[in-house]
Amino acid sequence: MPQSLKSIRELADDWLALDQNEPTRKQITELLAAGNVAELDRRLRTPIQFGTAGLRAKLEAGFSRMNELTVLQASQGLAVYVSEAVPDALARGIVIGHDHRHESDAFARLTACAFITRGFTVYFLDELVHTPLVPFAVVRLNAACGVMVTASHNPASANGYKVYWANGCQIVSPHDKGIAAQIENNYKPWVWDKTLVDHSGLVHRPLKEVADKYYAQLKTLAGSTRINPLMRFMYTPMHGVGLPYAYRAASLLGARPDVNMFVVSSQATPDPDFPTVDFPNPEEKGALKLVIAAAQELGISLVMANDPDADRFSAAVMGADGKWMQLTGNELGILFAYFLFHTIVRPLPPAERAKVAMLNSTASSQILRSLAETEGFYYEETLTGFKWLGNRAIELEAQGYNVIFAFEEAIGYMFPGIHDKDGIGAMLMFLKLLRWIEDTVSGTEMTRAQGIIIVLEQIYSKYGYFEDKNSYYVALDPRVTASIFRYIRTMNSSSPSSSDADSSEHLESTSLSVYKYPVSVGARKVTYWRDLTVGYDSSTLDHQPVLPVSKSSEMITFALDSTIRVTIRGSGTEPKLKVYIEAKSTVSREASRQIAEEVWDDLAKEWFRPSQTGLLSA
Incomplete structure (x- = not known):
């Protein structure tokens, strides 16, 4: 019988027959005892939908929520679908990573459990990782797919399940529909053993190897650039996992902790409750309040931030008048594009310029289109989301294009090496951009905002004033x-x-x-x-x-x-x-x-x- 036609009692019985997690079983039994029909209906009536964004919902018991049962069901369906859709999928395996959110470790282990049971090689990244490391690992390890357990910048009450295909990009249709169908076909748990990942011979732990290759790719992006030794900036990982990655990335440009790079102590440690921010997204109004205050105490005029899973990047600068300017996603995007044009594209002859590509999403600024049309490199817009930007970049690369950059206005930036947004790579490239601005307009730390404003004015005066x-x-x-x-x-x-x-x-x-x-x-x-x-x-x-x-x-x-x-x-x-x-x-x-x-x-x-x-x- 379809769930839409079942009684609340039948839906609750279905849940209790499947769920083997005592805390979530208790939630449903207590709601039943209290006669809370409305809440039971919200949680049980409509199953959580698997889409191109994977899964994301509030952490609670119920078919419509994120919990051990719904994650296990998703993993079983994904394992079956991938085994049928990707050649040599079992041997190629799956990459699994997770962040610090509530239940992230348990969800990652259950994901591994489903794939192990199916006979997959499992590459388990067994420490806290930032999201971009999973798609990077999928490609470097030639895996069949990847899963990152994270809710990115959503509130503490949520968690999510992001799926990457064998090409290192987030899934697009028809994979989402195929996976959803197999989830429905495999909704009864095969196994429920979170310790299986600890003793199965199918499990490998390649985190150090993958991380070293990731930093080698960042070093390629950094090139020979070094920051101004007198430069200082304040950074926040916003209670997320970004700090160790940010430290190591900044060091590739010569930045040293507590000399050039300072960190907001109250937000430095991963904390799934995000105690100092209501909504852990650097875009949100007031989200950078603490990092700006900490910067002002030390006389620092530049701040940078990642969201909790470090796939997004934001920055703000203080002008000579003492006022802070947080750069919008579009401003950062066009600054990156203009910098890359001058340092990579401009020296090329016209025929070679035409084979260099930059992309952004349809909701992002059209000034990138204007820059491309004026300067002779290739531009495309895609639907919103890096699943579209990344997959289109791969298609263009197969056609002989050199895709050097993609962005969307929601502070997401993609550089060579990963076909997804990467907040750590963006931080490194922003530091490199600032050095270029210093060399170009002779800025200093206290006039860094003025240097950025000067470059933005150069861009807008030539390509159009977009706001x-x-x-x-x-x-x-x-x-x-x-x-x-x-x-x-x-x-x-x-x-x-x-x-x-x-x-x-x-x-x-x-x-x-x-x-x-x-x-x-x-x-x-x-x-x-x-x-x-x-x-x-x-x-x-x-x-x-x-x-x-x-x-x-x-x-x-x-x-x-x-x-x-x-x-x-x-x-x-x-x-x-x-x-x-x-x-x-x-x-x-x-x-x-x-x-x-x-x-x-x-x-x-x-x-x-x-x-x-x-x-x-x-």
Whole structure:
């Protein structure tokens, strides 16, 4: 019988028949005893969905949550799918790593348990590792797949399960659907022995070997660059696993602990409770408060941060006026791209330039496109997420391109050596960038912010003044997000709908050639429209998008007056409706910023209508 038709008692019995973990069994039995039907329904009715982001949810008992049973089920399904889909999968094996979050070690061991039982070689990274080390290891060890247990920058109550394919990239469709089907076919535990990883002959522990190769790759990126011996910066791993990796990476450029590199002591040690930050994401407002305060105490004008699993990177600088400027993901992205252009691409003849590629996601700044078109190297945009950036980079490399950089605005940066974002590699490259800026504009520590501002102005004055307004609304009920997109898609149809009917029904009954999208936002005209949920693009002859279409995820991109680009999408891992607005002017960044703010206000008033729809402002 489908779970949707079962009673709460039947769902609870199903859970208790499968779960062998006493703490989570106790949670369900206590909820049953208390008669808490609503909570049991939330936890048991809808199974956690395996997607291209793997799994991510709150740590609790229940089929919809992250716990030992759902991780074991996912691992069993993954093992079966990989054994059938990848040649020599059992001998090639799986790489398994984990961070410091609650239950991460247990989940990693259960993952290993499932694969050992299936006969796989298991490369178990048995200390805390940062996420980029797993995809790096998959490629270096020629493994069939990899799993990293982490919830990245999500709150302490969550954990996650990220899957990498044999090419070292996060999985994309159809693998997610194939894995999900095998999870359903293998939902009964084969074995439940977390100690199996300690005595099986199939298990190898190559952490030192893999880490040494990783640092060798970083050393290649560092080249002969050395930091200014007088440079000082404050770093935070944000209670995560990044510190030992950051120390060693910085040392490749000559940085020494407590001479050049200082660390916020209260955030230095891995702590799964993240006691000093509500939301351990360097992007979040106020997340860098402690590291900035610590820097000011020592008279340091530069801070750097990784998120807890160290795959993202952020930085802030203090100007001569004492004000701090946190660089946005797009600002860091274009600074990296401009630096790489000048140091790698610019010396090349035009024919060779054309075979150098840089990528970013569709929600990221279009200034990279402008840089590429002006300077003659290759550019592409992809869907949001490094699963798309990484896989497309591999495809381009197979075609003879040298992909030297990719980024997305959510402070994710990819450099040669790993086809995924890497916050440690980004930190190293930022230090290298700063040295280049010093040599180029003669900056010193107290004018480092001015040096960055000078370079940004050089970029914007030549390639266009692009400014973004990126934020989100919280949508605690997924139906709210669905209703927003339904409203947008039907507002210009003959029968606008705000009902609960799926807007795809309206679209499927209408040819895409006459798909009626909104004609304006405020006083600005819509000049381009792409809907990657239903598969429509106003700029192509057949109105079919070039980028992949996914009916399971909401994403619309459009242009206003040809100078403003907006992307609206539902988050795949958080209860958020994300909005990315970028305006371009020929006057100044302030003019662009004002336009972006105006568009944000118009969208809020005309489309999102928080007071009516229930969306909560960030």
